[in-house]
Amino acid sequence: MTTEKALEKITDVGAFEKLVAGVLRVADPVYRRLIHVGVNAQGKTIKAPVDGIVPAGSGYRFAVTAFTTTGLKNLRGKWIDPNGDVLKGI
Numbered sequence: 001m002t003t004e005k006a007l008e009k010i011t012d013v014g015a016f017e018k019l020v021a022g023v024l025r026v027a028d029p030v031y032r033r034l035i036h037v038g039v040n041a042q043g044k045t046i047k048a049p050v051d052g053i054v055p056a057g058s059g060y061r062f063a064v065t066a067f068t069t070t071g072l073k074n075l076r077g078k079w080i081d082p083n084g085d086v087l088k089g090i
Helices: 003-008 014-029 072-080 085-090
Strands: 051-053 062-065
Touching: 072 085
Parallel strands: none
Antiparallel strands: 051 062
């Protein structure tokens, strides 16, 4: 089974977000200080403008993350719709 197929089988959105946040922390030094705010203590996703925030160095620079299980067909709207993740992150 490919990684892509294994990821598609994850139905618990909170578990998916925690997995992706953990992978980002390990895979890229920029994200090692990622604060994941998209899941509550019970592991359930919460409504928030972003799913994670990273203090990116000194000063007032930040990186934000947004995780989704939205299918490819709806991904463009999820990202750039007037209420999409990109604008919420800004």
